[in-house]
Amino acid sequence: MTVIARRLAGHLARGLVMVLVVTTISFVIIRNIPGDPIAARYEKLIEQGMSPDQAERATAVLYGFMPKGTLWQQYVDYMTGLFTLDLGESLMTPGAQVTDVLFEATKWTVLPVLVGTLLSFLIGVMMGVYAAIKRSGKLGDVLAVSGSLLHGIPQYVLALLLGALFTTLIPILPSGGTADIMFEPGFNLDYIGSLIEHATLPVLTYALASYGGWILAMKSSVVTVLGDDFILAAELRGMKRGIIFRYIARNAILPLFTILALSLGLLFGGAIFIERIFNYPGLGLMLIDSITNRDFALMGGAFLLITVAIIIANIVADMLYTVIDPRVRSGEEVAR
């Protein structure tokens, strides 16, 4: 137990430093983005038919929401805010707390990411085992190559293909939005059905995009374990197939949990294409929006969130390993 606690403490300390450094870096970068959001807003109003001077006055108010003071002062303000979990107010939606906006967007990223990843993890892992067992056969080859291919194809290509297929050629799925507003949100079939319908394309894309990786990882992991002596030993002891299978599966899946945790962390920032293509209102879309609107506070918040997610994922991955693998648990260094 002490090993776990000690490891965790170390991780957290390092994670905190990392957050501070990354936040500082992103702060500096973000605050140096050129482009005046208020001028852009002004042009938008003009386009919408507002008279120039009226538009000017309407946008002038927004200056109240711009960060104030020198860059250094802004940094101090930002960091002190950070320690009280106050990330400031959104510029484009004055009055909305960045934390609230982030929370709302995160919901819609986490939902399909989690479902999509878990789905692909389950299927990928199963197919990976299969591909490993049949690795010398045709089917194994097909599984492996299709896995590599899917793994290699960028998300947006998949998203575009699926989009073209299901919204243009056979238009059966909605693109965009989270659920039909006519249905009262809550645990009712209509609402959940609508939720699922809207999430299908993003989830499918996530699932397909990560499926290849899982099948490959699981395959190579199983192949490694299959070569391990203890499997042959178990066989030679006349263990039941089921038990041997469990031995293989448990040992093979162990390293995958680490990857799973890491990929979940990474997907927070990697959902941009899918959300943009399917207009799914998650973090990615929000991030693009915040950049085009020069919503500094929101951008900073998004970066922070993504960074923290990655760091936490790293910690979780390592701790998971610590908890699951008895070798690490007892404080032994295990080569991974």
Added chain:
Amino acid sequence: MSDMNPAVALPGNTRATLRRNFWRGVWRVLKRKPSRMAGAIIVLAFAFMGVFGPMFYPDQLPRDDNALYAPPSWAHPFGTDFEGTDVLALVITGSQYVLLTGLVTAVITIVLGTGIGLFAGFRRGRWDSVLMRITDMKLTIPGLPLLLVLSTIWKFSSAWEMGLVLGLLGWGGVARAVRSQTLSLRERGFIEAARGLGLSTTHIIGRELLPSMAPFIAMNMLIAVTGAVYAQVGLFFLGVLPFEANNWGVMLNLAVFGGGALTTTAALPYLLAPLLAILLLTLGIVLVVDAMDEIFNPRLREE
């Protein structure tokens, strides 16, 4: 260099022979599986397209006002774009930028990643921890969002610049992996022996370590090429990078956001052409990567 490794007079042992043997081995490895051959052909075809493709077309691609978003035909296998320009011509002429960026990125990624990983793993100790902390940091900063932000600061007007930035953002993973490989190779007898013999660090790294990591590096290089292609095409697709009519990503962007390829079928060929190009490139590289291990491992190569 020649005094370091003289073109030895021993029969059948000259460097030229070694090289010849190497290529013969590569050929054997490729021949072993038809899929690898296909992969190699695809990759070579792309390389050819990148280098010579633009030569087949005039600087200004012809347009046809009467055939905007024309459907596929013999004249236009993938139809035409919003201006009536042949989509295939766009894909072919656009490959240069895309592939060059990929190459530049891959080179920078590999050079930096390998360099840093080697240095950290070889020096160990304080250098190692400092470099790895930096690498961790780099890996923690979300890449795509950062690129989005950077693209507002920077204008990636040339393939070199684009490749440079992607390379600078991409070395982290390679550095980590190279470091751990270096650490484990370091413990191998032959590295230790080389040190014991007083061979220079340059020799140890260049002649002993690097060749042992060659398959890994080559694999990463190929993967970095695809990664870079994806990243930049993606950025162009999101519309944050400078316009270039024949850039694959711009084509995707215009097909979807300008031509309504996700709404109607007219712009679909315009969308599919660059998508297919990317898919094919991926396929080629995936198939070739499969052979890397065997190509660089003399034992597997010569079997």
Added chain:
Amino acid sequence: MITGTGITKTYKQRGNVLSGREVKALRGVDFSIEKGGAVSFIGESGCGKTTLGRIIAGLETHDGGEIVIDGVPMSSLKPRKREPYFRRIQLIHQDPYSALNPTRTVHQTLAAPLALRARRTGRPGSWMDERAEELLALVGLDPGYVLPRYPHQLSGGMRQRVVIARALTVDPEMLVADEATSMIDVSLRLGILSLLKDLRERLGVSVLFITHDVATARYIGEGGDLYVIYRGQVVERGQVETIIENPVHPYTQSLLSAIPVLHGLEKPGEQPVVPTAALDESKTDDGCLFARRCPFSTDRCASEVPSLAVTGAFPQEHSCFYPERRSVVATPLEAA
């Protein structure tokens, strides 16, 4: 030629500062090896033989004590300056499979250090090839066959010979052979052993032989010293033959007792010594380190630390309070 006094080495298990676990690999070892002499280290697994060998070959740093090569204390030199001294001491690895770079032909392997030498001494390029062939012939290989080959095309014994040839490229004054034959086929082992023996006799190269097999130590270190090492300490030291015939330390005796008897050719010694417990390095001991396993230990052994010295009527140095001659070694059956 090389002497060491009070060499200590402690390994800190990697991990964070909090969880550092220490392994005392060497606890103050003295040794001295003459030019052209032969010395053997024997001992149980993990007793520190390899560590000591690597320290002597300059591949590992030690944290206490002093190594003197040709009268020059190494601690007085900057690390860079030590290199030429240590280059004269070449290590032959236990594992000939990993000791050769799989991506380089034998020719390339030999050419690199030879080229360096040729450059330093201003010899022509052709000298290298001659020298390479010469060395291969010296270790009993056919240069024409071996030179263009990759390591995987050679057998274990051939590889080990190449390794030795490579060590000889720098005209070393001493070879440190760390279990140099344990991974080689039985029928080939003796070939390597006699090669080393031969090199010692013909070239005057001193040989430090590290092994857990006393018989090979006897074979190669004929007339030389034998160091029996236990948990990082020398417990008995003297002429090989003396110790084999008259071991006085119970640890040495138990090592010798453990040697399998070729029933049919030999009959076992009459007073075999079997340790009363297995090695457990995690136990920290006061007094004699072997006391806990020693069948003859007394209270004194558990509290008082014996020192390595010549006592009683025995010619060799030992560190036992109760040295006693026991018949542990098998003796040949009278030829039938």
Added chain:
Amino acid sequence: GGGNTGNSSGGGVYTTIDALKPGLDVNAPINPYNPKGNAFRGYNSMWLGWTKNHMTDPNQFYPGIAASWDIAPDQSSITLKLHPNNKWSDGKPVTAEDVRVSIGLAYTQGGTAYALDPKAAGAASDIEVIDPQTIKITQAADNPSVTFVRGIMETIIVPAHIWGSLLPADFWDKVKTARTDGPEAEAARKTITDLAPKVLAFGPKEDVSAGPFKLERMNPGEALLVKNKNFYNAAKVAPDQVKILNYNGNEQVWGYLTAGKLDNSPFTAVPADVMKRIAAAPGNAVVRGYSPVGNSLAFNQSKKPYDNVHVRRGLAHLINREQVTKVASPEGGTASVTTSGMHQKPAAEWLGAAGLNSLEPYKGGAAKAEEEFKKAGLKKVDGKWNLADGKPWKLTINVPAPFSDWLAGAKAVTSQLNDAGVAAEVVTTADYPLYLEELAAGKYDVGMWLVALGPAPYNIYQRLYGTQNGWQLLAGQLKHVPAGKEGNWMGGPETIEVDGEKINPGELTHKLNSVTGEEQKKIISQLAKAANQDLPVIQLWDYVNTQFVNTNRFTGFPENESDMLRLTSGVWIQLGLVKKK
């Protein structure tokens, strides 16, 4: 399962998008002042009156909160009568006090008529509640403007019983003080403007609307509004519910339209084939109307060779606007007949046929262009035009990457120019804010620029002869700053010779603010000629307000060219136009 046919009885659900607020934001307050606030104009957010889409007169309105209005002949004051039985959705009556508080809030936000600067033109000086249904607003006498009335009518009206607390007790005294001179006034102005962020961020828990609808709930993709039974014209409001769909890009609207989901969609750029598909969806119809906006290629005249009017003219001759429009905006635009700084339609009204015909149409093609380029001293070598000093000439058009019609248009222009031997390329900028900043900083030679923004002629010409071209209005005084300074990126000359007369287009534009009638006409004619001859921009296409309606569920939508088309369909509904089918 779409909700169109969903659980609605009676009036049914009316589905639309709000072009004024593309990205719905569930975190935004229900606040019409907030850029992303969940108050939808015409639905649950009301103005005093709704400006008609008239080509020459900006002071025509449909009733909003005000049922009728009396404008003093010299526009010195306006007296508003509210609807007698209008109530907020929570049952409280809509009164003059609501209007007064809303005006107070407008002061904090700096609405046109509510400038605190005593020298500002067209500002309200006195607000007088005559009775609960009547309120009179008087314009400050020292700097009257024709924009005053419109400024008043466009005031957003919010319920005093919810928003009143935002204004401190001495607010109106502060306003009085602020409209004077001196340090005290300065302090008062500061107190008032300091309220601005608070007002902007204020978010009532629940929607209290005086519009035909009130916000019921929303999610990130959609907002649901339900009918406000207390609305004065509730009887004639056809739909029971309004669903406003979120969109992040045009392609999403295309999707809604091809699925026949939208009862109405305001202007959205649509590619030709998508248009076909939209038209094919049952019930869909296209309504086209006037939009004052035009798109143009603007020059930075500080850069060579664009300082030379002949170069600009030559380029204008070279560009085939029909072809450009066909590529860039086939459905949402018509090629500009000529370039006058105005949209073709009001131009015809202001200038008359004779006036129009006297303008150079720039249709000379390559021959004319060659002539002009030669005049500018450009040289043609190997079929390529080089600069006067022999250096190669590369024309770079900058556009913001997200605007795909601009991009396509610019690309089409460069293709044409390249064909004619002018090396040209398109360079994009990552996004609009950056584009604007770099444009203003004078980093571009040539860029895309919206012109002819109505409805008032002053607004139209301000795009050509305003801040971007060096004319700044500071404390009521017009001054001209040199090229390259303070946002003057067009860098045009301060005076232009038109019909042998030197005119100062900036001054003339400013004058449009306060003159009426014939004088106004004369100035416009001068400016049109100036723009036509001097070509600070080359107009490419005039936008057409192309809207989509679906008549499957509702009817009574405005016809082509209706003056309602620039108002949201919320206004059509509240005025009782839209009928249930």
Added chain:
Amino acid sequence: MTVETMPKAVPPVPSKTAPGVRVGGLSVVYKTSAGELPAIAGINLDLVPGTITGVVGESGSGKSTLALSLLNAVQPPGRIAAGSVEIDGLGDVVALRGEDLRKARGRHIGYVFQAAQNSLNPLKTVGKQLLDLGRSHGVSDLRALVREAKELLGRMGMDGARVLDSHQHELSGGMRQRVGIMLALVLNAHLVVLDEPTTALDMITQATILRIIREVHEERGLTTLVITHDLGVVAEVADRLAVMYGGRIVEQGPTREVLGGPRHPYTRGLLRAIPRLVGDIDEARALPGRPPTLGTVPREGCVFRERCPLRMDVCDTVEPLAIADGPRIVACHAVDAAAAKETKA
């Protein structure tokens, strides 16, 4: 601790339970890029019930392949190409399939793995793996199984309860090897195959393990096959000894007799190549040449002829037959010739 027990001069009386094993004409081939190559060819070997048979041979001589064949467990790409393995009470193992084969493994034949270090699932405690084993073989009384295991471990000088509660990484090499032996015996198998049981262990531990093997063998009445490359190890424990070379058994016989009077030139060379602790150092001689690998084993003739000092013409073409002479069997043309001469004389 007890002093080393010496092998008794007379082989122990075969117990009732100990099965006999008769390997007949066994050949195993591996599929390689050069086609199917034999790793062992035509092996005949009898395991006398209740004895320890030792098999020595160098790396690649086919020892592990032989051991695995006894369980019909040759791993792909290898397969048993010919021959039979008759085990008393089981019949021909080569013919066994599926569940029958599985049940035979572990229950009837205990196998101690070459790399016993790694023969345990790293994620599970020894105890849990023991239970898995019990369940696999339908042991109803798992408690009794655990008791039996503890007893066995105790017998081998370990704290049974602690060991069962440990993960593989918490045990030393010697302990793991003992656990391996325990798992091979706990189901009461009476035929035990040990493949290189002491290879990675140091001298003192090796001695302990060998002693345990001997003791357990006697106590439980087993038939044991010990495979090793170390002549010393077989000499120490085995009653009978078989020497393998290039996939063939070139010589077999009672240990003492073979060591005391080796007949096959390979056995002789091997014995001479081992440096001894006592006696004349200079007598030791290396064998010339090098052992064959799968690809270099001669297709016909004697596999040892390349390195043989007694090579004759016939060796190039005719594979020598294994000729029995009392308990001793040798496959060598030269020995045959000498014997023929002797009988003639």
